[in-house]
Amino acid sequence: MRLFLVVCVLFGSLFAQNTYAERIKDVSMVEGVRANQLVGYGLVVGLPGTGEQSRFTEQSFKAMLSSFGITMPASLKPKIKNVAAVAVHADLPPFVKPGQQIDVTVSSIGSAGSLRGGTLLQTFLKGVDGNVYAIAQGSLIVGGLGAEGLDGSRVVINTPTVGRVPNGATVERAVKSPFTQGDHITFNLNSPDFTTAKRLADTINELVGPNSAKPMDAASVRVIAPRDPSQRVAYLSTLENLEFKPADTNAKIIVNSRTGTIVIGKNVKLQPAAITHGGLTVTIAEQQNVSQPQALSEGETAVTQQSIIDIDSDDSRAFVFDPGVSLDDLVRAINQVGAAPGDLMAILEALKEAGAINGQLVVI
Secondary structure (H helix, E strand, C coil): CCCCCCEECCHHHHHHCCCCCEEHHHHEEECCCCCEEEEEEEEEECCCCCCCCCHHHHHHHHHHHHHCCCCCCCCCCCCCCCCEEEEEEEEECCCCCCCCEEEEEEEECCCCCCCCCCEEEEEEEECCCCCEEEEEEEECECCCEEEECCCCCEEEECCCCEEEEEEEEEECCCCCCHHHCCCEEEEEECCCCHHHHHHHHHHHHHHHCCCCEEECCCCEEEEECCCCHHHHHHHHHHHHCCEECCCCCCCEEEEECCCCEEEECCCCEECCEEEECCCCEEEEEEEEEEECCCCCCCCCCEEEEEEEEEEECCCCCEEEECCCCEHHHHHHHHHHHCCCHHHHHHHHHHHHHCCCECCEEEEC
16 A cells, blocks of 8 residues: 555655745734633523523522512522523634624533523623623524433534624723834744744844844844834834745654654754664665766766665665655655555654654654
8 A cells, every 4th residue: 555645745845946935924923912811601591491400500590680670589499491601701802992893602611401592691701800891692603402312312413502602792891002102013923933033133124224123032023113103003014014034944743643644844854874664675875976068068067966766675674874865765765665654654753763863753
């Protein structure tokens, strides 16, 4: 069985021949421009008998009636199979203003069987500081389904105890952003790297001027910015669309042991080593050839590099290769033999254990 599409090696080689660039906005985020988490506690009503009968649900139900001016005797125990206690949470995006709406997620926190068909009553959503930033209410959309028989048998599809209310919360309070404060803005890289930070700063300096941007560490680049908010918005709009070439990623090999998928980065190289594995012999070597031009052709003598791969699948058992040979050559050789995915995984693990691979081996 051939190792087709099992080894996705040439992510690196696909990009090695072409210089690619990324926009600043795609590899970083502006410090202080972030979402904030909101959470609240509420009740879902109107359930078709799939609610719950618990003490805190009863207490919440009585408190809700009390807010409407209805007082229930302390000894009275209401039957509320159509009600469920829920936790409501949402993300408040940056720069959202009062009156705008955001999506909310509703999750059962009791023994309710399903939230399908329910309606969330008015729920206050609070931030970490305890202030109310949004109020949620609306009909739930539930993707899951549950069914239970009289004999106790039950079938559940997806998760019927979690639902969403699109645009279900109205923002009541805005979060102050530090975006317009100070004389600088800071870009924080999504993947910290010293080389990438320096290149990002150099790109901004080429446009704005020397020392306008300074890399603070592997993750942050601080840029001088105007104080006027309108000018700062236009300034940032220009900067975030600048393109530059990020640093190459670390040499890494990702092995998915469940599916047999192996991804090898372009910077992974092999060191001198020999491996015995089954009945396969792969010999990989590099040699230099001298290309001599024909007489009177006015050409120049050139030295070319040639990879020699010799494969033997009978009795020989050693993998031999010279230092600096890429894993691409090794993979192609094993593919020609028709080895199973497990063979390559075992070889990679052995190479890493012997210190013959310069990259990081990650098994998932």
